[in-house]
Amino acid sequence: MKEKKVALITGVTGQDGSYLAEFLLHKGYEVHGIKRRSSSFNTGRIDHIYQDPHTRGLPFHLHYGDLTDSTNLIRIIQDVQPDEIYNLGAQSHVQVSFDAPEYTANSDALGVLRLLEAIRILDLTQKTKFYQASTSELFGKVQEVPQSEKTPFYPRSPYAASKLYAYWIVVNYREAYDMYAVNGILFNHESPVRGETFVTRKITRAAVRIAAGVQDKTYLGNLEAQRDWGHAKDYIEGMYLMLQQEDPEDYVLATGETHSVREFCERAFRHAGIRLEWIGEGIDEKGINADTGDTVIEIDPRYFRPTEVDLLIGDATKAHEQLGWYPKYTFDELVAEMIEEDQDKINLVIDNNEDFAKISKYIQ
Ligand code: NDP
Ligand code: GDR
DSSP states (O other): OOOOOEEEEETTTSHHHHHHHHHHHHTTOEEEEEEOOOSSOOOTTTTTTOOOTTSOOSSEEEEEOOTTOHHHHHHHHHHHOOSEEEEOOSOOOHHHHHHSHHHHHIIIIIHHHHHHHHHHHTTOTTTOEEEEEEEGGGTOSOSSSSBOTTSOOOOOSHHHHHHHHHHHHHHHHHHHHOOOEEEEEEOOEEOTTSOTTSHHHHHHHHHHHHHTTSOOOEEESOSOOEEOOEEHHHHHHHHHHHTTSSSOOOEEEOOSOOEEHHHHHHHHHHHTTOOEEEESOGGGOEEEETTTOOEEEEEOGGGSOSSOOOBOOBOOHHIIIIIOOOOOOOHHHHHHHHHHHHHHHHHHHHHHOSOHHHHHGGGO
């Protein structure tokens, strides 16, 4: 009988980690994930596939760990002996990286080095394939559009600068030690389980809550930023494909379409049943409900970044041609699905609580 392949996922409790764990289990992998110790539950996205270790179930195992802790990473990799490591763990919020730059560098840059060194120390360079979650933030300040594997990098945040180190250390270990190590340069990808402080989910969540009368308005920053937004489900398949090739190479994954934050707002509010209109200018601009005149979006300067990435649009031709990878979701399907699932979540809260007014203050 063919032995199960073993995968280790860092960042398994995050958006991509949870989809990837599910995907690899379906493919017949034994899946191990690293989760951080937290004072509150942080496994909400993977609870449906995790079973108590005392009962037999899916071959899915969790290990406590942290990308800032070398000895712990070495021990986990020694125990698991993975065929594939997907390094998805990171302090992944660009704006937060301006507030916590050193921690971001420690986890997002040095964390990658720690994993690569662990593979080397344990003599696994010819067994363990390594996927690094690189990012379109590497392109940063616009040099050319669309952006491909050949576009020069110009990081615009401590997050992106950390990911730049990570990108190059992966290339270096591939060349120096003949490792199968690759960078997936992924453009923004979202889903109903996207973290609530990223702009797409912040907007879809606010739109359904405003439509349900639980929240009056939301505050946003730069409405003009343009992003190439895809669906996380499509992107995790691309990660897997990158580790199944003859030779290790880096790939861009993107939809090739770009939309502004403003457009995302209009589309999301429309799906939630609110027609948006804009009045005013600059930081005094407001999004209003065209039917009631109520202000539903205001600008808050605190959400502007010291340095912004204005325009991202990816060219995934190499992934199309060599991996056979194409995104399946359209932009409209992505927004619609996020709205529908946020509507389900809010309906559940409303159904489960007789005293709606009382609970509404807790779910702001
Ligand atoms: P999330 O923020 O949803 O998930 C990040 C994961 O990393 C969480 O599981 C988090 O744990 C974990 N983590 C954070 N810090 C550490 C640490 N010090 N040690 C171990 N684990 C840690 O991110 P996404 O799923 O959206 O993204 C996955 C990866 O892809 C990230 O590296 C991100 O930078 C990168 N990326 C994402 C893109 C996107 O559009 N989503 C695009 C391009 C790249 P906890 O749950 O405890 O917080
Ligand atoms: P990004 O995602 O920085 O592209 O990084 P985010 O959703 O945080 O921002 C996208 C754009 O929206 C603008 N914006 C706001 N952003 C947030 N978070 N909150 C707001 O209120 C707001 N208002 C406007 C931002 O200025 C920005 O231009 C994501 C992360 O997943 C990274 O980990 C990943 O590497 C990149 O995508 C590709």
